[in-house]
Amino acid sequence: MAPLEPWEKVLVSASFLESTHGQFTCVQCHGGTQSPDKDTAHTNLIANPYTDSVGRCDRCHAEIMATFPDSLHASLSGYPVAMQSRSVPENHPALQEAYNNHCSKCHSSCTDCHITQPQHLGGGFLDGHNFVKTPPMTRTCTACHGTRVGDEYLGKHEDIPGDVHFRVGRMNCVACHSGESLHNTPADARGNRYWGEQSPACTTCHTTVGQKDDPILQHTIHGEKLSCQVCHSVSYTSCDGCHVAISDKTGQPFFRTEATYLTFFIGKNPLDNQNRPYEYVPLRHVPVAPTSFEYYGENLLPNFDLRPTWMYATPHNIQRKTPQNQSCNSCHGNAAIFLTADKVKPEELNANQRVIVEEIPAPIPGQ
Amino acid sequence: MGKLRIWLGLLAGFLILLAGCARATQPAPTATSEVPARPTAPAATATSQPQVNYCVECHTDKDRLIQTAKPEEEVIEESEGAG
Numbered sequence: 411m412a413p414l415e416p417w418e419k420v421l422v423s424a425s426f427l428e429s430t431h432g433q434f435t436c437v438q439c440h441g442g443t444q445s446p447d448k449d450t451a452h453t454n455l456i457a458n459p460y461t462d463s464v465g466r467c468d469r470c471h472a473e474i475m476a477t478f479p480d481s482l483h484a485s486l487s488g489y490p491v492a493m494q495s496r497s498v499p500e501n502h503p504a505l506q507e508a509y510n511n512h513c514s515k516c517h518s519s520c521t522d523c524h525i526t527q528p529q530h531l532g533g534g535f536l537d538g539h540n541f542v543k544t545p546p547m548t549r550t551c552t553a554c555h556g557t558r559v560g561d562e563y564l565g566k567h568e569d570i571p572g573d574v575h576f577r578v579g580r581m582n583c584v585a586c587h588s589g590e591s592l593h594n595t596p597a598d599a600r601g602n603r604y605w606g607e608q609s610p611a612c613t614t615c616h617t618t619v620g621q622k623d624d625p626i627l628q629h630t631i632h633g634e635k636l637s638c639q640v641c642h643s644v645s646y647t648s649c650d651g652c653h654v655a656i657s658d659k660t661g662q663p664f665f666r667t668e669a670t671y672l673t674f675f676i677g678k679n680p681l682d683n684q685n686r687p688y689e690y691v692p693l694r695h696v697p698v699a700p701t702s703f704e705y706y707g708e709n710l711l712p713n714f715d716l717r718p719t720w721m722y723a724t725p726h727n728i729q730r731k732t733p734q735n736q737s738c739n740s741c742h743g744n745a746a747i748f749l750t751a752d753k754v755k756p757e758e759l760n761a762n763q764r765v766i767v768e769e770i771p772a773p774i775p776g777q
Numbered sequence: 778m779g780k781l782r783i784w785l786g787l788l789a790g791f792l793i794l795l796a797g798c799a800r801a802t803q804p805a806p807t808a809t810s811e812v813p814a815r816p817t818a819p820a821a822t823a824t825s826q827p828q829v830n831y832c833v834e835c836h837t838d839k840d841r842l843i844q845t846a847k848p849e850e851e852v853i854e855e856s857e858g859a860g
Contacts, residue, residue, distance in 0.1 A: 416849050417842035424837065436832035446831050448845055532849075539836075557859040649859055657855050667858025697859075 414527070414534035423538025431541050439466055458529070460519035467520050477594035482603055483518045491601040496698070496711040504707040511663040512654040516554060523550045530554075544584055551583040557670070558647045558694070563726040567672060570644055573727050586610040604722050607685050612638045628735070637679075637688040639724055641735040645672040646725035652697035655705040667697050674734075676741075677749035677765040680718050693749050693765055694723035700757070715760040720749055743773030 426432045437444060442455040459466045468475035478484050493505045515530050523545040526533045531553050536542050545551060552560030565572025575581040584592075591609050599606025613619055619638075620629045628641070651668030677693040679686065696719055703710045734741045741747065748767040751759060759766075835841055 416846040417839065420836055420846075421839055421842055422833065422836040427833065427837075436830065436836075440832075442832070444829075444831050446834075448835070451831060451835075647859070652858070660853055660855065662852075662855065664855035665858070665860065666856065667860070670859040 413532050419526075419532070419534030421535070421538060423540060426539040429540060432539075458519060458521050460521050471520075474593045478520070480597075480600060481593055481595040482600065483523075483592060483595075485595075485600065486514060486517050487600050488602050489513045492698070492717070493703075493711075495717050496714050498712055501707065501710045501712070504710055505703060508654055508703045508706045508710075511656065512665060518554070528553050544582075547582040557649075559726045562646050565727070567645070567647075570672070570727060571729065574729055604681055604686065604724075605683060634687050635689045637686065637691045637724075639692050639728070640676055640688075640690050641741075642728045642730070642732060643674070643692055643725035644727050644729055644732050645674045646692070646694060646723065646727060647671070648673045648695035649697035650695060651699045651702075653699065653702055653704070668699075674747055675720070675749040675753065676734075676747055677720055677767055679722065680720075680765045681722050686722070690767075692723045692725055693718075693720035694725070695719055696721050718762045718765045719758050720754070720762050720765050738774040738777040742771045742777075745770045 436442070439459040440456050442451055443453060445451040482488055490506070490509055493509060494502055497505060518528065522528050524536075524541050524543070525539060526535055527549050536546060536549060548560075548564075552564065561567060562570075563573045563576050565577065571577060575585070579585075587610060595603075596606040618624045619626075620633060624630055632641075647670060649667050649670045652665055653668075654663065654665045656663055673695065675693050676690050679688050679691045680693075681691075698711075698714075698719060700711055700714045734744070734747055748770050749762075749765060750770070751766050751768075754762050754766060835845070
């Protein structure tokens with residue numbers, strides 16, 4: 411949507427004043443001073459009260475606030491884990507500086523989803539300061555999760571349909587990603603969203619898949635060897651070579667991504683995780699490069715090869731029928747859709763050894 | 778008898794005055810902090826809006842906001858590619 415005008419971002423609606431949250435005084439949440447003079451009124455103003463949340467959100471929403479600071483949305487702890495796992499402890503301070511400058515702004519607070527648009531999109535009230543219980547998908551969720559999830563789910567790539575759950579089911583993000591899961595990341599998943607229990611899981615709704623009464627033979631044959639997305643997702647976004655720096659001209663942090671392209675590659679599952687026991691999964695190239703953070707120091711990722719650059723993916727463009735599930739041999743024997751060594755950059759071969767498919771599943775005779 | 782009534786009346790008046798003084802010497806209620814401490818009650822209670830709420834007066838007035846809003850600095854976007 412078009413950016414909001416400066417006045418529009420802060421225009422409070424009459425309905426807010428009648429709402430439950432509108433019963434608090436402005437100063438109770440935002441600090442500042444009651445004054446007819448704008449500068450005086452705004453002295454010590456807390457524009458986003460979540461940043462000093464004690465005594466504010468948690469006063470009534472204590473249960474949510476007990477877990478939210480440790481959730482991935484608030485902590486972004488997946489970023490430092492990914493950065494540090496390719497590095498060594500002596501490089502952590504430099505990586506932390508890079509993280510602070512370039513990554514941490516994606517942190518989201520209570521207000522970023524329930525009152526305003528995300529700050530990195532310029533902020534501004536969603537609805538005249540009314541608290542929106544279910545954040546609007548395109549103004550909050552896909553405003554941040556846009557390049558990959560949003561564009562895939564909404565079908566913004568030419569000739570690639572949107573996700574069936576959106577096209578047919580008209581489901582928004584929270585239809586699968588419950589408020590509970592967004593506010594609370596289990597302890598075992600705080601370093602990576604794919605480490606904990608699968609939540610959401612396709613089988614929560616599709617309860618018959620792989621069961622005795624499942625009429626689709628392929629579900630039973632493949633069992634837990636394939637993640638659902640291997641058969642039911644289509645081409646999705648991969649990125650290469652993100653580099654970050656501080657601008658000489660403006661002093662502002664910026665990034666440059668070398669390439670963004672659509673791929674569909676099935677590879678070996680990089681996760682050692684009993685909740686995701688699949689042998690094959692779709693893999694997405696993440697934009698890291700050995701020199702991604704070179705602005706902050708030389709060779710900051712000396713253990714680059716310890717982590718694949720083709721990563722476990724759950725593309726959000728699920729289809730009932732896909733090119734690879736048309737027949738057995740649409741997949742079996744079809745090297746084009748498997749991540750083989752020739753599709754990996756030579757300098758990334760070592761990092762991706764465990765996800766590269768060395769032997770393509772043989773064609774099924776007579777099919 | 779008449780004098781006794783006068784004395785009793787004066788005594789009653791004195792006691793009433795004394796009671797008034799005693800109330801006045803009790804500590805005056807202190808102004809509550811704008812950001813109250815964490816409540817011990819199950820739920821926080823909202824306090825009533827001030828009689829003249831300058832914040833609301835301005836932030837519900839579209840024309841006034843248009844007049845007073847600082848123009849946003851144009852940000853030169855130097856990032857390139859998908860984020």
